[in-house]
Amino acid sequence: MSTLQVRVRRGDAFQAYDVPRHESQTVLDVVTHIQRHLDPTLAYRYACRVGMCGSCAMTVNGAPRWTCRTHVDKVARNGRLEIGPLRNLPVIRDLVTDMREFFDKWARAQGRFKGERKRGDDFARVAPESEERRLADAGIECINCGVCYAACDVVARNPDYLGPAALNRAWTLVNDARDAAQTERLRAVAGDAGCQACHTHVSCTERCPKGISPTAGIAGLKRATLGAALRGRL
């Protein structure tokens, strides 16, 4: 059995571990092996292990990835792996980041649905083939893993920037015909800390494990906010 040479970021330094190589091994398997067999003090975070919960994202060989569905085959270079916490977020310990700011920005971008129908009202009818439904569908599968946020250079340079995930979420709601908070939401996502700050580097789209393009959504928000500003509705 071959061995994988793994360097794990722990605070300011890296710690090296030799991990047995297995077939179909994921990066999360590697981290779990270290924690269970080599060093129980290693802190990391995961939950579902099947790419649904968005808990286990880390920096793997320099790029943010969901570790539960990243195979070692795909990312190891000459049998070496370097694993660290996600970028752009404060580190609590080892591979665990503090996601508060990330989720606070979702709230700041008005990422919650606001309906106006009451219990007695009829169902809203949204045609599956309508443009709005299609645009919302394109961004709706986000699992809040923070990979796009860690990949974004604008977040790194401008800490107030809401970031790709929050803006993508806002975009799905802008395209929700039932939502009653459209003006507030456009106000929340406009300007220097919002969609206008995006430089279209496309790092978020490149790295999103769900194949979402936050860049496209942000471009939509740019157009929507400009339209609202020109019509005096911002």
Added chain:
Amino acid sequence: MKTQVLLWGAQRASAAVLALCVLVHLATLIYAVQGGLSAAEILARTRGNVAWLAFYTLFVLAVTVHAPIGLRAVLGEWLGWRGRSRDAALWIFAIVLCALGLRAVIMVFA
């Protein structure tokens, strides 16, 4: 915040104008120097030509709108310089850019 959105819109619009202006400018430049045209000969063609005056005035105005807005983001992201002092400095930059550009346009026309 509305101003920030409009600034973004202005930069986009001016970029569209600049894309066209730069193309025309470069194509003319390459075409004009092929036969070994001298500065005097070029001036002979531009002086009194209202079309070139209008074109380069538009060019300078587009640059005046475009460059300071881009610089605004650069100063904010690279140097952390935000707020009123940055915008005041950029207004001065825009005015200087516009004045120097229009001066050159007038010199080539008159």
